[in-house]
Amino acid sequence: MSHLTPAIDAMPPGSLAWSQPERNGADLLSDPDTVPDELSGPRTAMPDSIESAFQLAKFHAPEIVLGPGSLAELGHAALRVGARRPFLVTDGGIQEAGWVAEAVGHLQLAGLRPVVWSDITPNPKDREVQAAYEQYVASAGDVIIAVGGGSCIDAAKGVAILSSNGGTILGYAGVDKVTQPIPPLVMAPSTSGTGADVSQFAVITDTAQRTKITIISRTLVPEISIIDPRLLITMPDDLNAATGLDALTHAIEAYVSRAHNRLTDHHALHAAHLITKHLQRTLLQPTKAESRIAMAQGALEAGMAFTNAILGVTHAMSHQVGGLLDAPHGVLNGVLLPHAIRFNAAFAPERYVPLAAAVGIDVHGTSAIEVADLLASYVRRLADAVGVPKGLADLGVTEADIPTLARTTLNDACLATNPRDASAADIEWLLRQAL
Numbered sequence: 001m002s003h004l005t006p007a008i009d010a011m012p013p014g015s016l017a018w019s020q021p022e023r024n025g026a027d028l029l030s031d032p033d034t035v036p037d038e039l040s041g042p043r044t045a046m047p048d049s050i051e052s053a054f055q056l057a058k059f060h061a062p063e064i065v066l067g068p069g070s071l072a073e074l075g076h077a078a079l080r081v082g083a084r085r086p087f088l089v090t091d092g093g094i095q096e097a098g099w100v101a102e103a104v105g106h107l108q109l110a111g112l113r114p115v116v117w118s119d120i121t122p123n124p125k126d127r128e129v130q131a132a133y134e135q136y137v138a139s140a141g142d143v144i145i146a147v148g149g150g151s152c153i154d155a156a157k158g159v160a161i162l163s164s165n166g167g168t169i170l171g172y173a174g175v176d177k178v179t180q181p182i183p184p185l186v187m188a189p190s191t192s193g194t195g196a197d198v199s200q201f202a203v204i205t206d207t208a209q210r211t212k213i214t215i216i217s218r219t220l221v222p223e224i225s226i227i228d229p230r231l232l233i234t235m236p237d238d239l240n241a242a243t244g245l246d247a248l249t250h251a252i253e254a255y256v257s258r259a260h261n262r263l264t265d266h267h268a269l270h271a272a273h274l275i276t277k278h279l280q281r282t283l284l285q286p287t288k289a290e291s292r293i294a295m296a297q298g299a300l301e302a303g304m305a306f307t308n309a310i311l312g313v314t315h316a317m318s319h320q321v322g323g324l325l326d327a328p329h330g331v332l333n334g335v336l337l338p339h340a341i342r343f344n345a346a347f348a349p350e351r352y353v354p355l356a357a358a359v360g361i362d363v364h365g366t367s368a369i370e371v372a373d374l375l376a377s378y379v380r381r382l383a384d385a386v387g388v389p390k391g392l393a394d395l396g397v398t399e400a401d402i403p404t405l406a407r408t409t410l411n412d413a414c415l416a417t418n419p420r421d422a423s424a425a426d427i428e429w430l431l432r433q434a435l
């Protein structure tokens with residue numbers, strides 16, 4: 001995993017209209033050591049290893065259908081991946097809003113007889129995944145569909161894992177523990193934030209340990225993501241704010257990740273631009289199409305960036321606090337992110353400069369460390385503006401919780417790609433800063 005020359009280096013001047021062309025980061029980020037001057041022809045002898053493997057950029061993404069009205073594609077999408085009796089995972093709020101009835105109608109129009117499972121709560125629990133899986137087996141389901149937020153989508157992924165890999169969901173914590181192919185997944189997100197509809201992640205609450213496990217596996221990238229911005233208008237304001245901040249955290253953590261590459265950088269920067277420009281507008285004018293479409297795209301691009309570049313210390317910590325308190329994931333990220341930016345920037349501030357430019361901060365004539373500090377303050381102001389509490393104490397975290405939270409943070413898969421190594425003492429310090 002290395003820091004590669006970002007894609008913005010290869011763009012024509014002025015193409016970053018949402019950035020600041022005179023200092024778009026290209027001068028700061030070029031790393032000639034990682035790019036050869038010349039490419040060689042066919043090899044006559046195979047090398048022992050790929051000597052330039054660190055230069056490879058890999059990118060996984062589902063087929064994506066984005067735009068108002070795209071939910072009508074659900075029936076044909078399910079048919080194309082082999083559905084006969086799709087299993088649709090959702091929750092009570094989405095049902096009440098009328099989206100499940102519409103989704104079922106589209107499936108029926110395509111000749112399908114879906115089974116609906118709606119017993120999912122925020123921060124989906126291990127026992128909920130188990131119950132949904134048992135219903136999936138009992139209903140002889142095939143393709144698994146989720147219509148809902150990240151909780152529904154992650155629960156659907158959990159059902160898919162169990163259906164072909166066996167065992168219990170907590171046994172799949174970590175990277176690449178899912179070894180068998182899973183049933184096709186078709187996702188229709190109802191929030192502009194989690195990125196679960198395009199990601200190789202599933203986060204499930206371990207109810208006994210009161211923590212969250214992160215499952216990372218390529219097989220979890222859905223086949224098709226149908227992103228209909230109409231679904232966003234029935235989100236409550238607090239969920240809109242929380243998931244929007246989650247998406248911004250994805251963009252920022254992916255951009256500075258140790259595993260970022262030239263294919264993820266562009267999406268991360270553009271997502272940061274779209275989300276910071278439009279999140280507050282969606283709160284003021286909830287049915288306005290332009291901002292909802294922009295947020296849907298911003299969350300999508302942030303999702304594509306982070307599923308390939310992975311995340312960092314903000315998510316590693318917020319997963320633990322979320323498991324302990326059942327608190328909204330995006331709210332926790334909004335509280336933690338400014339502290340994580342300052343912590344990382346003290347070690348390597350340069351990559352925060354293009355991010356700051358992308359959100360509209362004037363970076364001219366300012367040192368990278370100061371720019372990173374401005375970005376951290378900007379994120380905090382945005383969190384204030386959308387109603388996020390000042391600190392973790394407001395959410396119920398106490399000093400006594402910190403050692404345990406720090407210990408479990410060290411086990412989180414997201415910590416490995418944070419740009420700065422973090423010890424238990426560092427994590428405790430960060431959590432106290434955020435208290």
Ligand SMILES: [Fe+2]
Pocket residue numbers: 194246247249250315329
């Ligand atoms: Fe997240």
